[in-house]
Amino acid sequence: xxxxxxxxxxxxxxxxxxxxxxxxxxxxxxxxxxxxxxxxxxxxxxxxxxxxxxxxxxxxxxxxxxxxxxxxxxxxxxxxxxxxxxxxxxxxxxxxxxxxxxxxxxxxxxxxxxxxxxxxxxxxxxxxxxxxxxxxxxxxxxxxxxxxxxxxxxxxxxxxxxxxxxxxxxxxxxxxxxxxxxxxxxxxxxxxxxxxxxxxxxxxxxxxxxxxxxxxxxxxxxxxxxxxxxxxxxxxxxxxxxxxxxxxxxxxxxxxxxxxxxxxxxxxxxxxxxxxxxxxxxxxxxxxxxxxxxxxxxxxxxxxxxxxxxxxxxxxxxxxxxxxxxxxxxxxxxxxxxxxxxxxxxxxxxxxxxxxxxxxxxxxxxxxxxxxxxxxxxxxxxxxxxxxxxxxxxxxxxxxxxxxxxxxxxxxxxxxxxxxxxxxxxxxxxxxxxxxxxxxxxxxxxxxxxxxxxxxxxxxxxxxxxxxxxxxxxxxxxxxxxxxxxxxxxxxxxxxxxxxxxxxxxxxxxxxxxxxxxxxxxxxxxxxxxxxxxxxxxxxxxxxxxxxxxxxxxxxxxxxxxxxxxxxxxxxxxxxxxxxxxxxxxxxxxxxxxxxxxxxxxxxxxxxxxxxxxxxxxxxxxxxxxxxxxxxxxxxxxxxxxxxxxxxxxxxxxxxxxxxxxxxxxxxxxxxxxxxxxxxxxxxxxxxxxxxxxxxxxxxxxxxxxxxxxxxxxxxxxxxxxxxxxxxxxxxxxxxxxxxxxxxxxxxxxxxxxxxxxxxxxxxxxxxxxxxxxxxxxxxxxxx
Numbered sequence: 001x002x003x004x005x006x007x008x009x010x011x012x013x014x015x016x017x018x019x020x021x022x023x024x025x026x027x028x029x030x031x032x033x034x035x036x037x038x039x040x041x042x043x044x045x046x047x048x049x050x051x052x053x054x055x056x057x058x059x060x061x062x063x064x065x066x067x068x069x070x071x072x073x074x075x076x077x078x079x080x081x082x083x084x085x086x087x088x089x090x091x092x093x094x095x096x097x098x099x100x101x102x103x104x105x106x107x108x109x110x111x112x113x114x115x116x117x118x119x120x121x122x123x124x125x126x127x128x129x130x131x132x133x134x135x136x137x138x139x140x141x142x143x144x145x146x147x148x149x150x151x152x153x154x155x156x157x158x159x160x161x162x163x164x165x166x167x168x169x170x171x172x173x174x175x176x177x178x179x180x181x182x183x184x185x186x187x188x189x190x191x192x193x194x195x196x197x198x199x200x201x202x203x204x205x206x207x208x209x210x211x212x213x214x215x216x217x218x219x220x221x222x223x224x225x226x227x228x229x230x231x232x233x234x235x236x237x238x239x240x241x242x243x244x245x246x247x248x249x250x251x252x253x254x255x256x257x258x259x260x261x262x263x264x265x266x267x268x269x270x271x272x273x274x275x276x277x278x279x280x281x282x283x284x285x286x287x288x289x290x291x292x293x294x295x296x297x298x299x300x301x302x303x304x305x306x307x308x309x310x311x312x313x314x315x316x317x318x319x320x321x322x323x324x325x326x327x328x329x330x331x332x333x334x335x336x337x338x339x340x341x342x343x344x345x346x347x348x349x350x351x352x353x354x355x356x357x358x359x360x361x362x363x364x365x366x367x368x369x370x371x372x373x374x375x376x377x378x379x380x381x382x383x384x385x386x387x388x389x390x391x392x393x394x395x396x397x398x399x400x401x402x403x404x405x406x407x408x409x410x411x412x413x414x415x416x417x418x419x420x421x422x423x424x425x426x427x428x429x430x431x432x433x434x435x436x437x438x439x440x441x442x443x444x445x446x447x448x449x450x451x452x453x454x455x456x457x458x459x460x461x462x463x464x465x466x467x468x469x470x471x472x473x474x475x476x477x478x479x480x481x482x483x484x485x486x487x488x489x490x491x492x493x494x495x496x497x498x499x500x501x502x503x504x505x506x507x508x509x510x511x512x513x514x515x516x517x518x519x520x521x522x523x524x525x526x527x528x529x530x531x532x533x534x535x536x537x538x539x540x541x542x543x544x545x546x547x548x549x550x551x552x553x554x555x556x557x558x559x560x561x562x563x564x565x566x567x568x569x570x571x572x573x574x575x576x577x578x579x580x581x582x583x584x585x586x587x588x589x590x591x592x593x594x595x596x597x598x599x600x601x602x603x604x605x606x607x608x609x610x611x612x613x614x615x616x617x618x619x620x621x622x623x624x625x626x627x628x629x630x631x632x633x634x635x636x637x638x639x640x641x642x643x644x645x646x647x648x649x650x651x652x653x654x655x656x657x658x659x660x661x662x663x664x665x666x667x668x669x670x671x672x673x674x675x676x677x678x679x680x681x682x683x684x685x686x687x688x689x690x691x692x693x694x695x696x697x698x699x700x701x702x703x704x705x706x707x708x709x710x711x712x713x714x715x716x717x718x719x720x721x722x723x724x725x726x727x728x729x730x731x732x733x734x735x736x737x738x739x740x741x742x743x744x745x746x747x748x749x750x751x752x753x754x755x756x757x758x759x760x761x762x763x764x765x766x767x768x769x770x771x772x773x774x775x776x777x778x779x780x781x782x783x784x
Contacts, residue, residue, distance in 0.1 A: 002130055005059035006037040007077065009070035019065055021119040022126065031130050034059075038076070049253060053234075056080050063126060066113070069105060069224045071251035073147075075231035081198075081239065084136045089113040090122060090128055094425075103779065104221050107194040107228060109666045110646040111137065119454050140649050141198035146746060154179040155204035157226060159243075160186055161216035164264045167373065169210055169243060172271045174442075179205075186222045187677045189307050191670035192638070193645045196304075201232055206239035206278055208271075208509075213245050217685075230254060237620035240548015243267065302594045302644070305637040306425050317593040318349045319586065323579045328353060330501070330551035333531050336558040337579030338730070338745070339508075339674055340634030343555040347505045350553075359498035362406045365400075366506035367399040367443060371525065375451055379519055392526030393533070394483075395450065400534060400552070401486050402446055404500060408493055409439060424492035431489055435482050478587070487537070494548045500538075502552045511560050517683055521567040528554065528564075528574060528605065558745065559678050559729060578746055581631040588622060590633045591640050605620045612643075612655045621660070628664055628774045630671060630730055635775070639667040668779035675776070678729055688712055689722060690731070694771060694780045701767040705732070724750070732770045735760060741771040 004026060008019040027035035036059070040087045041051040062080035064073050080087050089108065091098050093115030103109070114129065116122035156173060173181050184200065201207060209226045212219040226242075230461065232522055234240045234257070242258040246252055249259055259270035301316070302308035318324075323342075326332050327350040337343045347364070354362045375395060379388060409429045412419050419425045432439060433516040437449050438612055494500055504527070510520055531552045538550040556564075567569045581587045592604035595611075602610075608622040613665060616624040625643075643663035647655045672690070679686035692708040699706075706719055713719040725730050727750060733741035736756035744753070757768050772782050 001033045002060040003034040003058060004032055004036065005055050005062045005080070006035070006064075007073045008037070008065035009064065009068045009073055011068065015065065015067055018116075018119045018122065019090075025119070025123045026126060029127060029130075031127060040190060049256060052076065052253060056083060056085065056235075059085060061086045061088060061130065063088045063090060065090050065092075066102070066105075066108075067095055069656060071224060071227040072253040074224055074227040074311065075234075075251060075253045078228045078231020079235040080231075081137050081141070082201075082232045082237075084138045086134055086136050089124060090116060090126070094118060103665070103669060105224055106191045106666060106669045107197070107225055110193065110642065110649055110662060112649075138198070141195045142202060148205050150180070151205050152180050153204045154181050154604045155200060155207040155238075156181050156183045157207075157209045157229065158183060158185060159210040159216075160218055160222050165243075165245070165261060165267055166210060168264045169208075169271065170268045172268045173208070175277055182309075184309075186218075186225065187673070189393075190222060190225060191666065191673055192305070193642055193666070195645050195648075196641065197229055198232060201229065201236060201238065204233075204238060206241075207233040208241045208243065210526075211242060211244040211248065214248060218673070221673070227251060227254070230257070241271075241274050242479075243270075302591060302637050302640045305340075305634045305641065307342070307348060307634075311348060313594070313597075314345055314349055315352065316753065317597045318345065319589045319593060321346075321586065323577060323578075324350065326577055327503075327553055330499075330553065332575065332577035333535075333551075333553055334561070334574065334576040335553065335555050335577045335579055336557050336561040337555075338630075338632060339678055340630070340632035341579045341581065342633050343557070343579060344505055345551075345633065347503050347555050349393065351501075351503055354499070354501050357498065359496070361404070361408055361411065361497050361500045363403050363500070363502045365403055365443065365502065365504045367447075367509070370448075372510050372520075375447070375670065376516060376519055376523070378451060379523070380516065388522065389526065392523055394532050396527050396530040397534060398450065398483060399443065399446065400502060400530075401483065401490065402432065403443065404494075404502070404550075405432050405436075405486065405490060406439055406441075408490075409718060419705060424489065424495070428489040428493045431482070431486060491538075491548055491553060500548055500550045502550070503555070505555045507554070508557045508560050511557075515719060517563065520679045520725040521564045524556070524564050525568055526559075557678070562747070563730065580744075581633070582744075584626050584631070587631055587633070587636060588626060590636055592784050594637075610654075613657050613660070616657050616660050621655075625660065629667065630773065630775050635667070638670055639663055642666045665778045666775060671775040671777045675729055675731060679725070684725060685720070686725075690776070690780065693776075693782065695783070696772070696780075698774075698777060699769055699781045701769055705770055730773055731776060732772055735769040735771070738764070741769075743773060 004023065006019055006023045008016060010016050020039065023035045023037045026032050029035075036055055038052055038055075041055060056076065056079050059080075062077065062085050064077040064080070064087065066073060066077070077087060077089070089111065091102065091113055094117055103111075114122070114125045116125060137343060154173070154176075158170065168184075173179075182200065182204065189197075207230070209230050211226055212222050214220075214223075230240055230242055231254075234254075240254075240257050241249075242254055244258055244260055246260040246262045248260075250260065259267065259274065261267050261270065303313040321342075323335060323337075324346050327335065327346055335343060335346065351362050351364050352359045379391070405428055409419070409425060409432065412425050419429060429439070437446050441449070466606070507524060507527075511517070532553065535550050535552060538548040540547065561576065565574060568574055589604065592607050595607040596602070596604040608614075608620070612621040612625075614621060619627075625639060629639050640663075643655050643659050646662045646666075647659040650656075650659065652659060675690070676686050689709065689712045692711065696704075696708070705723065709719045709722050713722055723732075727734065727743075728745040730743045730745055734753050734757045735742035736742045736753050737760060742749070742753040742756070744750070761768050772780075777783065777784060
């Protein structure tokens with residue numbers, strides 16, 4: 001017989017009464033020995049939090065109403081899942097807003113729920129579910145996992161609002177070198193399956209969750225997910241900390257686990273106190289991972305959809321493309337691509353390949369968003385403005401030179417012979433130690449030193465002293481006049497190197513909602529123009545300086561690059577290589593090679609015949625899946641993982657049509673949220689614009705599109721701008737021949753498609769037509 005625990009919200013009152021009534025009715029059932037609600041745990045009208053956790057510990061089945069997605073209930077559900085309890089999720093099936101909240105939440109879409117209209121119906125359905133044999137949800141979530149617990153691993157989910165408190169938390173955590181901080185931004189991972197999150201929590205020693213302020217972008221979607229994941233971590237006996245603004249309403253269930261701050265400085269103090277009191281690893285109860293999936297589905301391991309979290313797998317199943325070979329051969333300096341096209345994967349794999357040749361020196365630079373804040377503040381105050389370009393060039397030169405130097409010294413010190421006294425590398429090491437913050441100074445520390453030095457002359461009237469004198473002052477403030485010396489020492493120390501390769505990624509991290517995008521554009525333009533000067537300077541042979549074969553490669557999101565390019569004086573002179581996946585067979589290899597890697601037998605193409613149902617809606621499974629996703633590796637891997645997770649939870653022997661369609665709904669939210677994040681680069685809140693398309697047909701004429709955009713545009717010019725942005729991001733495609741729609745978003749491709757569309761319009765005598773990409777149709781309920 002079972003012991004039940006009911007978790008539900010106090011509002012609306014009618015649902016509270018319904019759940020309380022169901023609990024009372026089931027208490028007299030022959031199937032139940034105890035039926036307890038959270039309200040039964042109140043003492044003098046006050047809820048004792050420890051009692052809630054104890055009640056979940058003692059129950060055999062937890063029943064949680066998620067109609068309102070209440071944060072307390074979500075935390076309690078997470079607790080029950082983590083404690084390996086059987087759970088039943090229920091919600092009001094007649095609440096239309098509840099349906100949207102459920103879809104937006106995303107983490108439980110493959111889990112299923114019990115819908116109800118009244119207490120009688122719900123009582124009957126719960127009783128029927130109790131009679132059926134079932135296993136704890138945790139078994140499904142961790143089934144087939146071989147991930148082991150890592151004592152030094154600390155899971156960190158940051159706030160979606162990248163403000164000063166968020167940056168302070170980032171910086172503070174980086175001070176704890178004994179921990180490996182695994183940062184999972186919800187903008188990247190938010191719609192990942194719950195099974196994936198469960199594995200990430202399971203292999204971590206502790207977890208920190210920074211709640212997004214309710215006034216911030218997407219807080220209403222991200223914070224409920226955090227509540228569930230925090231409960232899951234607590235249920236798995238991990239040390240858990242939540243960080244939140246003091247003015248925010250905090251769920252009572254985890255109030256005692258939270259640091260609440262009013263000022264940024266309070267965060268560091270609170271984090272330091274908490275980190276000092278984390279329990280030793282051996283005091284944590286062991287948690288084992290169960291393996292129970294069918295052999296067919298167990299072999300479907302597609303890896304992580306985000307390259308940074310799949311470094312070990314990339315080496316085995318990375319798909320080499322023309323873009324990758326261009327990076328290796330340094331045939332382009334700027335690689336642009338949409339979110340998820342594989343920029344970071346190309347960078348990581350190229351770095352690993354280049355490092356295999358001992359004659360090469362490889363430097364990977366990935367600045368965090370907050371690391372540029374100090375410089376941006378200085379640039380905002382700089383007067384006169386004509387010194388800005390000079391300052392930006394000096395800034396990038398200094399950071400790149402010191403990055404090369406520290407990397408070269410670090411690599412040499414790791415060799416058995418070390419660094420010989422009096423050698424060029426020894427001279428370089430002395431220079432870095434004495435004048436540039438030392439070898440332990442990270443990119444962030446050197447940046448801080450730089451900005452602090454610059455602040456000293458910020459208030460001086462540079463306009464009065466003349467251009468050359470002002471530049472001399474900037475030189476002195478930036479690097480004390482030692483840049484030429486540093487360049488000379490680098491030439492001598494790197495003389496025997498075949499190649500020095502700098503790979504710069506992560507520049508999109510500074511591109512946040514509310515950031516000064518115009519200034520960021522000029523900062524990135526400065527990097528792009530400085531690249532050519534640095535490579536020329538290192539290749540040029542001068543007296544007392546040795547030539548060095550230096551290549552610099554920048555990886556940047558295409559939507560950000562488009563914004564930056566618009567600020568260039570001569571945009572046509574900026575040469576860029578666009579990372580694309582037009583070849584569907586090549587894109588399919590992203591899954592096929594991962595599938596083969598997990599089996600090591602047969603053919604990669606067996607994926608579509610052995611483990612996927614042959615036809616989906618009458619179309620070959622391979623063709624169907626590829627037609628429903630944006631042509632990007634990240635999207636395809638996410639979709640496939642969601643389908644496999646759904647099939648495994650349903651105990652299917654292969655991925656069925658039902659599994660694929662359910663995965664498509666999960667993926668659609670993932671694609672939609674990624675699109676909202678990309679809209680920030682255009683200084684545009686896309687959500688109200690995209691919602692205008694909800695319920696519309698998939699194919700629309702130009703007049704219909706313009707009518708939908710009117711409510712979010714002040715004039716016709718604004719409508720044209722929004723339409724261009726939607727095309728650039730692949731939300732809509734333009735018809736270029738009858739029934740064929742072009743979704744490609746580079747400036748040249750968009751102009752080409754417009755010409756073809758005009759010719760089609762002229763020959764057919766009909767208005768231009770547009771199509772909403774299949775990736776967004778399920779979430780927006782687009783009619784097909």
